[in-house]
Amino acid sequence: MAERTDEQHAQKMKKKQAAHDRIVAGKTVEKGLLIVHTGKGKGKTTAALGMVVRAIGHGKKVGVVQFVKGAMETGEKAVFDRFPDQVEFMAMGDGFTWDTQNRAQDIASAGKAWDQVKRMIADPAYHLVLADELNIVLRYDYLPLDEVLAVLKARPEMKHVIVTGRNAPEALVEAADLVTEMTLVKHPFREQGVKAQPGIEF
């Protein structure tokens, strides 16, 4: 690109801008999105947390339910607790499911967490609801997929819902408006023996 003259550059950028403006002009629909972050890579939960940050910054109210985390204090909880009027943050997992080793207890925890998600989806006060690691719970059959899908599909028109976790069920991907797969290209845990570090992993 270095060979292009400044004038050619300006022309090309003008064309790009015009193309971009045409695309934006064609996009007029506003609606609540069902968003899924899945895949084996990093960034599923953090990308959802970033969207929570943006919503807070625009003065919106957000509900966060963490299905797996709960046993450990996280950085996100410490920050969102500083916005008590805007974020209801519920870490409702009993830790990872291999920590409890008790299926009945895990199913009960999942059901309680899901009840909170349902409440937040139904409550018009919430602009955005994050069901963090819900896919994990679905993978273990701790919640009935049919009911979860029915609630997500029947959400109020302007309600954004984000569902995270690897192995998103196909029917959820089908129902979603925006699906991103986080793909692992390189991971220092596997390759370099690097341990989980605060501010990065939790």
Added chain:
Amino acid sequence: MAERTDEQHAQKMKKKQAAHDRIVAGKTVEKGLLIVHTGKGKGKTTAALGMVVRAIGHGKKVGVVQFVKGAMETGEKAVFDRFPDQVEFMAMGDGFTWDTQNRAQDIASAGKAWDQVKRMIADPAYHLVLADELNIVLRYDYLPLDEVLAVLKARPEMKHVIVTGRNAPEALVEAADLVTEMTLVKHPFREQGVKAQPGIEF
């Protein structure tokens, strides 16, 4: 999995936990990571913002330099401005490059933003530095890739740096410790005419 008895479930989870504990025990290295979020999907910047949130929550200091954003007020800026002692947030782009249509001005902006990143990397006060959309600037040859790589590779041992943007240069992927590619599975902009919405896109 529903057919498994509770006892079998507990046994399987015990094995998973043991495997997990073995893996964790083998991970003893602590080091600053060079992290890259790339790909055409959503979530590159938001996943980085989520890591900023976690770092803040753990009491760390973070530097954020946005290479492309600047013209528009974002949700992330509004939130991070609430943590003036912990986040230095600099939105230094003049908008998208097709807005300026002026290569010389864009190169000057990129250089100024890069100077800030270099300062934050050198300053031991910063635990984490986010160079948001740096890949875009590199793609347009607005900064010398060799110099950027040299600075990133020579960063202090415990410094985490996140670089975002599509089309990450191969040499950057090569140098990084953790690389995630965000892959678009479904996007409502393209498929449903949904427009950019506050709290989701910015």
